[in-house]
Amino acid sequence: MRLIVTEKNNSAKKIATILSGGSAKEDKSYKVPYYTWSGPDGDQRTVGLKGHVVGPAFPEGYSNWQETDLHELIDAELTTEPTDKNVVKAVRKLAKEADSIVIATDFDREGELIGLEALAEAFAANPAIVGELAVATSEGDKERAPAATLTRERPNILRARYSALTKEEIERAFGDLDELSYDLANAGAARQDIDLIWGATLTRWVSLATKRYGSAFLSVGRVQSPTLVLIAERERERRAFTPEPYWEIEAALQNGEAITARHDTARFWEEEPARAAYENLTETARVTEVKEKSATRPAPIPFNTTGFLTAAANIGISPS
Template sequence: MKLIIAEKNDAARQIAERLSTGKPKKDKVYNTAIYRFEWKGEECVTIGLAGHILAPDFCDSVLFDKKLGWYSVTEDGEMLPADIPDGLARPPYDTKRKPFLADGISIKGWKLESLPYLTWAPVIKLPAEKELIRSLKNLAKKSDSVIIATDFDREGELIGSDALNKVREVAPDLPVARAQYSSFTKAEITQAFDNLVSLDQNLADAGESRQHIDLIWGAVLTRYLTLAKFGGFGNVRSAGRVQTPTLALVVERERERMAFVPEDYWQIRGMAAAQAAAEDDRFKIAHKTARFTDKDAAETAYGHVDGAKTATVAAVTKRSRKQQPPTPFATTSLQAAAAAEGISPARTMRIAESLYMAGLISYPRVDNTVYPATLDLGAVVSDLAKINPALAPVCKKVLAGPMKPTRGKVETTDHPPIYPTGEGDPSTLDGGQRKLYDLIARRFLATLMGPATIENTKLELDVNGEPFVASGDVLVTPGFREAYPYGLKRDEQMPPLEQG
């Protein structure tokens, strides 16, 4: 039997459905859902984890022995060396109060004296999902080989490596392979399992290093802030590798806001229209001095134009500019674009994850902004037209024209940028899901289209000797804007006026 380990239950089900020659059979090992099926004539079973099944932690103490040096002891009795600097005091100590022990330092309790030792204490891994580990080991005993099919990124590699370590405890000699994929389409899952690779232990180690840094930073600084600044354990002040610098940015911005001293200013604005123009054809004009900081100067200028009925066109300037199509979506740019449409970053990622698990979009946690040469962009556009009638006319134009995808500044080799797979049924999506899916689909098409041309008309007017200006943009050549209207201002058509 081939054991396939996925990161989540939904992923395990999706993989079984994509690979199975028939309909997978849902089953249970203890209380864990699994999916049995046949693939290439071999019995297979997929099991979904719940993310990380092991959690980093510390032992209860660091101990010192003249021969062995500093070390910690796990619950299983394993001795782990501790790289404690020579400058830290060694036992025996002059006091018996906590955290001092006869042979070392207790790092379990929250004591300021233990923090220098906690910084250098060895990190251990403890079971975070005991039932899943039990089920995983049960299946491993009955299996002939293992395929790690967790997400293809640093965290996914670590989750797969941790799962493999638990498998090795009961089946040390099982052959192991790795399936790498970026979407749950049948074609990509099949391709991934037809071209298995090895688990990247270096990538897993990078993920584990990040875990260790988060634990050490968080544990030491949280305890220090709480004990030294906020009165003890009952008034915890959390610190973290990401949250603390982020909080600093927020505080810095808030201080800037609080230090801002508002200044009064005055503006002079009005409405104008060409002679004999309809009421709806009026346009906004503003004094060339956008903001008067001198009230007397503003009142003088206003006195010159108050009640004016006519204006003379001093100049008409037309300029065209090209607006380049956007680059492919990475995680941060997707969150920014979605926020502009009223979807918070956290909700964006929840929805994107659900779209990914449903096979409608590619993996949503990426930095890459360059489509790989292996991605058949034309095929994706063709498939998108079939499942999304509203986009079919734009898809047709994309396929008919030269397809030159834009490129962002970041290119990686793990996952492609976020794009719609062209599979699934978007019509079944709810409001938030449909809104985000449309944003992703339209952004994808926009990256394959040409620039838009926008013409700006600027009118300079003389109103009783006071200079006024009016300006408006008109979309002349839609280009990528036919697919991606987000952020596009409404046309501001200026009347056909001439100088004088």
């Protein structure tokens, strides 16, 4: 049986519908939906995760803010914790019956890492399916096995890369399965570890230095804090801004079709020149030149999450 692992349930359902021609049946394992069908490639299942399978965490003994040396916090050997125990159980149960796995998580660094996390859980349940992996499982042991080179020499571990959940794109991706990038996944894991160490250490340091304890602590983060600085600077600029009056000259013209003509000087910063220009406009408007040109604009690249939310906000659609 081939197990296809996606990042979210809606992706698992859509892929199952496309690859099965609509014949996939839904079932659940530990309350996690999965989809089963049979086809030319044999029995297949898709299961959707809920983002990261595991996340980095500090080992026991570092929870007391006052008694923990922050230098030790920086050098602590991180462990991992499951983000959703039911997802971990479901992946392990389905992996026991699988003889190959296709990672079909999102086409980015985090997707690569999430796929590798799922493989680690599959390894814990069915070692024969993936061989040895130097990846932390939900049990938290990062020293469980030497690093593996995930290449086409491991035909039972493949990667589907797609940028849209369309029939054409999914069929193309599964017709040209690739290898999983272990290096890219490790880059994602390093980012996670840095975020935790940076955030936890500086949050504790700032909170202790300002005597902000309990729910009143001051949060610091690798992305959060620089973003907050940008917001604060922009707010200072907004508050310090003094509006300046300006004048614009526009003419509403019509000869079969209404158009708006604007003065060469887009904005007059003083009233006297603006009125002088306006008073000179006494004659009937006359078209002196017409220029036409053709232009080709390339199709825009697909949205990422940030770009999509920005574009949506520009037309009045909130993130919620």
